[in-house]
Amino acid sequence: MTRETNAPYSYDGLDRVIHEKARLGIMTSLIGHPKGLSFADLKRLCGLTDGNLSRHLQVLEETGLVRIDKSFEGKRPLTTCRLTGEGRARFLDYLAELERVVRDAADVAEISDRDPLLNPRGA
Amino acid sequence: MTRETNAPYSYDGLDRVIHEKARLGIMTSLIGHPKGLSFADLKRLCGLTDGNLSRHLQVLEETGLVRIDKSFEGKRPLTTCRLTGEGRARFLDYLAELERVVRDAADVAEISDRDPLLNPRGA
Numbered sequence: 001m002t003r004e005t006n007a008p009y010s011y012d013g014l015d016r017v018i019h020e021k022a023r024l025g026i027m028t029s030l031i032g033h034p035k036g037l038s039f040a041d042l043k044r045l046c047g048l049t050d051g052n053l054s055r056h057l058q059v060l061e062e063t064g065l066v067r068i069d070k071s072f073e074g075k076r077p078l079t080t081c082r083l084t085g086e087g088r089a090r091f092l093d094y095l096a097e098l099e100r101v102v103r104d105a106a107d108v109a110e111i112s113d114r115d116p117l118l119n120p121r122g123a
Numbered sequence: 124m125t126r127e128t129n130a131p132y133s134y135d136g137l138d139r140v141i142h143e144k145a146r147l148g149i150m151t152s153l154i155g156h157p158k159g160l161s162f163a164d165l166k167r168l169c170g171l172t173d174g175n176l177s178r179h180l181q182v183l184e185e186t187g188l189v190r191i192d193k194s195f196e197g198k199r200p201l202t203t204c205r206l207t208g209e210g211r212a213r214f215l216d217y218l219a220e221l222e223r224v225v226r227d228a229a230d231v232a233e234i235s236d237r238d239p240l241l242n243p244r245g246a
Contacts, residue, residue: 004166006170007148007167007169007170007171008168009148009149009151009152009168009169009170010148010169010170010171011147011148013172014144014147016144019142019144021134021139021142023137024134024137024224025130025132025133025134026132027228028132028227028228028231029132030225031228031232032229032230032231033205033233044129044130045129045130045131045132046132046133047129047130047133047135048130048133051132086153091228092232095225095229095232098221098224098225099225101136101147101151101221102218102221102225104151105150105151105154105214105218105238106218108151108154108155108156109153109154109155109215109218113210
């Protein structure tokens with residue numbers, strides 16, 4: 001993308017669907033659990049309310065990143081959430097871009113710390 | 124925070140003001156330029172329109188993360204944006220949390236890749 005070349009800090013690869021803070025927690029929880037996680041486990045891991053988790057899962061399901069299966073454990077309904085193949089691939093791409101943000105910022109913050117003229121408090 | 128202990132993926136440290144994708148680009152641009160950047164330079168570095176950049180700068184100024192000075196270069200008005208001390212400190216905290224997200228995800232993604240029972244396509 002030309003825009004990205006001209007604008008090194010536009011971070012076009014930060015997919016907004018994934019970047020939202022709660023959804024980032026959901027995706028991180030799910031990538032470590034290929035067999036899926038129950039709604040209750042996800043809720044606990046991400047510190048979300050029922051309503052918030054439902055709303056964010058719906059966005060992730062509609063965009064094809066997460067699959068949601070409803071079944072029964074004995075007589076109790078069980079909701080299982082897992083990443084789709086596309087969800088996993090897109091999340092790994094997102095993480096690569098996130099790593100670039102961290103690296104960019106660390107690089108430039110270090111340069112300005114090291115230059116006493118630019119930052120008199122720097123080491 | 125108890126909530127954070129119970130919910131390892133809640134990422135409470137991801138300050139929403141900074142986490143927004145365009146503002147993340149602005150903060151990254153500014154942390155490398157302690158003397159500040161002109162509105163025009165920021166616009167180019169972040170690939171934003173005038174309207175978008177103005178709107179996001181206003182949020183960052185209102186929350187005390189960025190200082191905006193208006194002066195003249197000859198007869199031309201010049202807008203200079205720079206991080207405040209608080210902005211710099213809060214951005215470094217944010218980056219530490221962002222690094223944790225990248226590390227968490229890399230750790231769990233690696234574990235699930237390595238387990239052929241969990242991920243038959245894994246290496």
